Amino acid sequence: MMLSRDSDTILVADDDPVIRTNLRVLMESEGYRVVEAADGMEAAKALETPCITLVLLDLKMPGCTGLDVLRDHQDRLEDTPVIVITALGGSSAAIEAMKLGAYDYITKPFDLDDVLFTVRRALEQTVLMAQVRALMSNNDEADSSGEELIGHSPAMLAVFKTIGKVAATQEPVLILGESGTGKELVANAIYRNSDRAGKLFVKVNCAALSPTLLESEFFGHERGAFTGAVTRRIGRFEQANGGTLFLDEIGDLGLDLQTKLLRTLQNGQFERVGGEQTIRVDVRIIAATNRDLPALIAERRFREDLYYRLNVVMIELPPLRSRRGDIPVLAEHIIRTLAGKYNWPQLAISPDAMRHLSLRSWSGNVRELHNVLVRAAILTRGRLIQPEDLTADGLPSSSSVQYSSSTPTFHLKDILAETERRVIQEALSHTTWNRTQAARLLGISRRQLFDKIREYGLVRKPEF
Ligand SMILES: Nc1ncnc2c1ncn2[C@@H]1O[C@H](COP(=O)(O)OP(=O)(O)OP(=O)(O)O)[C@@H](O)[C@H]1O
Ligand SMILES: [Mg+2]
Numbered sequence: 001m002m003l004s005r006d007s008d009t010i011l012v013a014d015d016d017p018v019i020r021t022n023l024r025v026l027m028e029s030e031g032y033r034v035v036e037a038a039d040g041m042e043a044a045k046a047l048e049t050p051c052i053t054l055v056l057l058d059l060k061m062p063g064c065t066g067l068d069v070l071r072d073h074q075d076r077l078e079d080t081p082v083i084v085i086t087a088l089g090g091s092s093a094a095i096e097a098m099k100l101g102a103y104d105y106i107t108k109p110f111d112l113d114d115v116l117f118t119v120r121r122a123l124e125q126t127v128l129m130a131q132v133r134a135l136m137s138n139n140d141e142a143d144s145s146g147e148e149l150i151g152h153s154p155a156m157l158a159v160f161k162t163i164g165k166v167a168a169t170q171e172p173v174l175i176l177g178e179s180g181t182g183k184e185l186v187a188n189a190i191y192r193n194s195d196r197a198g199k200l201f202v203k204v205n206c207a208a209l210s211p212t213l214l215e216s217e218f219f220g221h222e223r224g225a226f227t228g229a230v231t232r233r234i235g236r237f238e239q240a241n242g243g244t245l246f247l248d249e250i251g252d253l254g255l256d257l258q259t260k261l262l263r264t265l266q267n268g269q270f271e272r273v274g275g276e277q278t279i280r281v282d283v284r285i286i287a288a289t290n291r292d293l294p295a296l297i298a299e300r301r302f303r304e305d306l307y308y309r310l311n312v313v314m315i316e317l318p319p320l321r322s323r324r325g326d327i328p329v330l331a332e333h334i335i336r337t338l339a340g341k342y343n344w345p346q347l348a349i350s351p352d353a354m355r356h357l358s359l360r361s362w363s364g365n366v367r368e369l370h371n372v373l374v375r376a377a378i379l380t381r382g383r384l385i386q387p388e389d390l391t392a393d394g395l396p397s398s399s400s401v402q403y404s405s406s407t408p409t410f411h412l413k414d415i416l417a418e419t420e421r422r423v424i425q426e427a428l429s430h431t432t433w434n435r436t437q438a439a440r441l442l443g444i445s446r447r448q449l450f451d452k453i454r455e456y457g458l459v460r461k462p463e464f
Helices: 017-029 040-047 066-076 092-099 112-138 154-167 183-192 211-219 255-267 293-298 304-310 326-342 351-359 365-379 412-430 435-442 446-456
Strands: 009-013 033-037 054-058 082-086 104-107 173-177 201-205 244-248 269-271 278-280 284-289 313-317
Touching: 009 017, 009 040, 017 033, 017 112, 033 040, 040 054, 040 066, 054 066, 054 112, 066 082, 066 092, 082 092, 082 112, 092 104, 104 112, 112 446, 154 183, 154 313, 173 183, 183 244, 183 284, 183 313, 201 211, 211 255, 211 269, 255 269, 255 304, 293 304, 326 351, 326 365, 351 365, 412 435, 412 446, 435 446
Parallel strands: 009 033, 009 054, 054 082, 082 104, 173 284, 173 313, 201 244, 244 284
Antiparallel strands: 269 278
């Protein structure tokens, strides 16, 4: 749905006739049409007509309160944002209104410029969200199971090609890449596309257990093999017989177990811990690590022969910062998955926020991108994600643009813009979004501040 300025009709709901008149004159002078309501009942009635595109809602009205109106209006907030007017600044009612999905709130006595600015921004954002949603629904990739490997970059296309070629063979595959680059996803994809797809896929994390427990995890043990081994246990190799075994974090495996693993990989044989009998299995091995295996070999912490045994086919996943072109497709994929999972039909990323995502260094790769977007989606309660929602690990958004140490930026304009955004954000937080005070603190005019807020997509957050 597209909204244009001409068709905007604003519902002004306030029991104070003076306020209603002030707001009507102001809105009409800006070319908006105005419908008035003198209490909650009238407001609710007016909202039944489809022409209203925005609501200015007083919270304290006789009869049915603004909060009641807001509650009944929940399912239409997407197209008709509500700006709450409250006499009690920062009160629990205002917070409650924000929780119920109000777009913003204005405290009485209010500044007319403030009202106008907030109205304009809410209407713009409604249009923007409708456009982004339309864009995203055009981009219709059928499967969003979350298991799908996403990427359009040449590096990822090469990875997909290798997966396709190697999946059908019985060869071991070694997957390398920094943490969060999708190694486990690739292991799953190889398994799913192999002729062992119907058989078991067994995973072992080589970093998770002590060497003794890990040996038993790999090969199983006989009853009484060690203290606590009260029953016989079947290990992962035996469980995976006929299927695929994924050895995750292989770089963390101790030297002792490396030797035992090598033997099993060479001839498919092993003994359970404390057992005499030699067991033979047929297992396809996929291994992964974020460690630098050649460096570990040089330090004699990883066996070279095991490395060559595992490394028949190697898939190296590039870090996200070296394939930035994948960031928008990944982000959109993640957003679509979240929107479906949590029933957030309005969830979307603003173009500004997307630009911020494309700039970051992403040392935690796709996992970090995923986490940042989940957090942003929650912060916006499933609405439009703006740059300031993109904080990492609960840090203030000021640190949201991190430049990778391997690719430092000296781009003065970017650095200055980021600093300006940060200072403005801090001034607004400091004054709890009193824009007159914030402008004074910053030594700029209110008009300039409004322009900057718009430019950087700064949005006020409810104080829970
Ligand atoms: N290409 C991709 N497409 C879609 N999602 C991806 C992709 N790469 C990674 N992810 C997602 O990122 C997260 C991390 O991926 P995964 O667990 O496979 O990383 P990893 O390389 O095994 O990390 P670690 O070394 O820390 O174990 C998962 O949620 C995964 O679904
Ligand atoms: Mg992993």
